[in-house]
Amino acid sequence: MELIINTTDSVPVFSQLIDQIKNAVTNGDLSPGDALPSVRQLANDLNLNHNTVAKAYKHLIRDSVIQAKGYRGTFIHIDAKLNCNFDLNTVVTFKLSETIQILRQTGATDSEIRIAFGNIMKIQQNSGE
Amino acid sequence: MELIINTTDSVPVFSQLIDQIKNAVTNGDLSPGDALPSVRQLANDLNLNHNTVAKAYKHLIRDSVIQAKGYRGTFIHIDAKLNCNFDLNTVVTFKLSETIQILRQTGATDSEIRIAFGNIMKIQQNSGE
DNA sequence: CTGCATGTACTAATAGTACAAGTACAATAT
DNA sequence: ATATTGTACTTGTACTATTAGTACATGCAG
Numbered sequence: 001m002e003l004i005i006n007t008t009d010s011v012p013v014f015s016q017l018i019d020q021i022k023n024a025v026t027n028g029d030l031s032p033g034d035a036l037p038s039v040r041q042l043a044n045d046l047n048l049n050h051n052t053v054a055k056a057y058k059h060l061i062r063d064s065v066i067q068a069k070g071y072r073g074t075f076i077h078i079d080a081k082l083n084c085n086f087d088l089n090t091v092v093t094f095k096l097s098e099t100i101q102i103l104r105q106t107g108a109t110d111s112e113i114r115i116a117f118g119n120i121m122k123i124q125q126n127s128g129e
Numbered sequence: 130m131e132l133i134i135n136t137t138d139s140v141p142v143f144s145q146l147i148d149q150i151k152n153a154v155t156n157g158d159l160s161p162g163d164a165l166p167s168v169r170q171l172a173n174d175l176n177l178n179h180n181t182v183a184k185a186y187k188h189l190i191r192d193s194v195i196q197a198k199g200y201r202g203t204f205i206h207i208d209a210k211l212n213c214n215f216d217l218n219t220v221v222t223f224k225l226s227e228t229i230q231i232l233r234q235t236g237a238t239d240s241e242i243r244i245a246f247g248n249i250m251k252i253q254q255n256s257g258e
Numbered sequence: 259c260t261g262c263a264t265g266t267a268c269t270a271a272t273a274g275t276a277c278a279a280g281t282a283c284a285a286t287a288t
Numbered sequence: 289a290t291a292t293t294g295t296a297c298t299t300g301t302a303c304t305a306t307t308a309g310t311a312c313a314t315g316c317a318g
Contacts, residue, residue, distance in 0.1 A: 010248075010251075011244075012307090013306080013307080014306080038265080039264085039265070039266090040263080048307085048308095049308045049309080050265095051266090051267095051307070051308065051309085052307060052308080055307090057265085058266090059238065062236070062238070063236065068265060070264065070265065070314065070315075071263070071264040071315045071316070072264075072315090073264065073265090074265080088241065089241065089245065091237075092235075092237050092241055092242060093245045093248070093249065095228055095232055096228060096246055097249050098228075099224055099227075100250070102224065103220075103221050103224055103225070106217065106220060106221075107212065107214065107217060108217055108220075108221045109188055109191060109192065110250060111144070111276095112147075112188075112217070113221060113225070113250070114250065114276090115141065116218065116221045116222045117225055117246055119139070119140075120225055120229055121242070121243065141276080141277060141278090142277080142278080143277080143278085167292070167293060168293085169292080169293085169294095170292095177278085177279095178278060179279090179294095180279065180295090181278060181279080183294070183295070186294085187294095187295090197293090197294060198293090198294095199285065199293065200286045200287070200292070200294075201286090201293070202292090202293065202294090203293085203294080240305085243304095244305095247275095
């Protein structure tokens with residue numbers, strides 16, 4: 001498995017990790033049960049902070065793409081391929097694009113949309129993260 | 130026309146101006162052709178910076194609610210009432226809330242939603258702003 | 259028990275962004 | 289000339305997200 005990280009990209013590093021690991025799973029480069037490098041190992045290999053890797057892992061765990069087994073390490077989830085199938089990121093982008101386009105057509109300015117979005121995300125916060 | 134600005138509110142001042150001017154148009158307090166105070170005049174009356182007022186005017190011009198006639202001043206647009214759907218803000222908030230709720234239900238984290246939103250707004254930018 | 263590796267939680271530094279303010283400018287009427 | 293219109297450019301501040309540094313709980317190996 002080859003991970004390529006571009007720290008100058010506007011896409012956050014932890015997101016790049018998520019995307020590439022998901023890709024590796026769908027491509028078959030990573031199979032259920034396979035062990036992943038530890039957060040520190042991978043961080044060391046890629047010259048990143050281990051918390052950045054941990055953040056990516058955390059998200060993948062939430063999506064049931066990988067599974068943390070405490071001191072034993074982290075492994076590809078049994079249903080990884082299934083849970084990777086629909087790329088959440090793509091869905092989110094698509095759905096949001098759709099809505100934003102409609103809002104613009106009704107005459108809303110970007111500023112208005114941004115403000116409304118910010119308020120919504122601030123007021124009704126999701127637990128966890 | 131009575132404008133009330135609350136600088137401690139989380140809603141930006143220029144947005145409050147936009148909302149209230151649109152409100153005045155839909156209520157009939159301001160009619161097409163009516164002259165608006167100059168950016169400096171209004172800023173002085175409300176103890177604001179003239180650029181803050183200018184920003185609000187800029188948005189309203191973009192929405193064809195008002196019309197800048199250069200040195201002659203700024204006036205209510207002929208189709209102001211039509212272009213000034215006061216419910217716009219409510220619609221925007223409602224539509225966005227709806228979409229965000231769906232995305233959360235599919236398992237997307239706030240972080241993912243924020244990133245996707247930011248990218249969309251950055252990439253497919255509206256003119257002006 | 260000691261030492262080491264695992265994931266995780268908490269805090270600090272940095273970068274990016276939005277709002278607002280200060281200044282300066284082009285255009286035009288008086 | 290002077291004043292007034294809207295506008296452009298730059299700066300300071302506050303807020304947020306990302307990333308990094310440190311410390312901790314758990315459990316294996318010797």
